[in-house]
Amino acid sequence: MKAQLRPGAREAIFAQLIEAGRAEQVARRLTDAIILGVLTPGERLPSEQELARRFGVALITVREGLVILRDAGLVETRRGRGGGSFVIKADAPHGTLLQARLRGLAQVELSDLAVYFSTIAEGCAERAALRASAADAERLHAWLLHADFSTTAGARTNAGGFYLELAVLSQSARLVREQIRLQAEFGPLLLLGLGDPDTRARVTGLNGRIALAITDGDGQAARTLVADQVRLLGEWLLTMKARIERGGHLDDVIVDDA
């Protein structure tokens, strides 16, 4: 039996899975951006050539990605001068789309995502504590002091920035690149909980303590505090997932207060 399976398995290796997956990645990035209001209704997307260049994929991949978005009713394409792909002005809030996104991921995928992100971020924080100079730590405090975490949009941008700064302070180019890659892929989803004022307050309230641990060179404290932050975000996602699966809605908590 095993011998019979082998030729098929060999064919599967060379199937165009990666390119097909890329079109979905393009669609998912743009979907997240639309859901989270980074791309606003009525806004024209960059040209297909520009998108291909930015994502580093083939033009055909971008076109396939845009087909997915059109089918999902997120963008419409207009021909002619001044044409292009436009974000559709949705009457309903995008909360329904977000629900679809959360439905599309299994609990086990969501919790694994949080574990992976946390592991990278904890490692960055521990190294940052061991390696930051006094001047580095001072700059981090100064940046935090002026960073806006009071609104959903501000908190999402700056929470991503804070994790990236921790990676930079670790002095590891690989950790910086991985942090950037992770945020591009999952950042909007992972940081969704910052739209909920209570979760936002609890998560961002730990920022100052993390910066202090870095000033003190206390790697273990920095690690534990970052783990606490990501745990809060992960638990929020799982709670919302369960609520949606029970047939509930999360419009109230998601709606942007910015």
Add this chain to the structure above:
Amino acid sequence: MTTSSSTTPETVRPTAHPAGPATAEDCAIEVGEIFARVFRTLDDWRERIAAAVPDRADLDILVESLVVPALIASADSPATDAPPATESLLIGAGFIAAPQYVNGRDAHFAWWLGPLASNPLLGNTSGASRLDLATRVHTEYLRDFRELEWYAVPEATNRTHVTGPYVDQLCTCDYIITLTMPVRLGERMIGVVGADVYVKRLEQVLLPHFLALPGPVVLVNQSGRVVISTEPTLPAGDILPNRRHPADGFALLPCPGTPFLLATRVATPIVTPVATPAI
């Protein structure tokens, strides 16, 4: 204006002289000379940019013509007897204009990256490519680039500044040292010229000389941040002194004209007598 005669003095070459630096002092001087060559290049760019007073479009063309040759491996090295040049020490270079100079709201980046051979995040490029900030959305949280060390310090001090080594999350996403020099028109700073030294390539140049020394040496910046080291317990990115390495275990040699120091092990740690407080 002709700018095509640009030489690339900062290009990495295999050791030209079989007898390289023989002592730690020689190594410190060599570090100073390597950076002095980059400073001279920056000084040349600064003068040309200040003299041109171009508009925005001309500015980009001028800067590109100045910096791109310095970023590309100079296979057509004029000195035929010299060993073939390999790769440029510089991984990025350009001019960052103050917002008011180009009538813009934000700082204007006329910045080019050298060939990126092994960067999994940004993809491989074979030639020089212009930095496109639109592809760096992860830096949105940086409110104003003028607050960053490589811009803020030359602006405040009117002097050349060396930033790093650090992981640059804006251009290369790699470990670099940034040299920036203010460009002034009269009293007004119109921007900074800068060059990013790739730590990996600096290591390729200096490590053979460091390894030839009898004992371990560690090149550090003024914060004690390790750049290049032949002491395995002090890798790049660590800070000297630290818990494993007290300050009195090392002697520090300044590298002339740079903020860098070459740390050499002190044979027997000097035990400073501490006066016991009388109770």
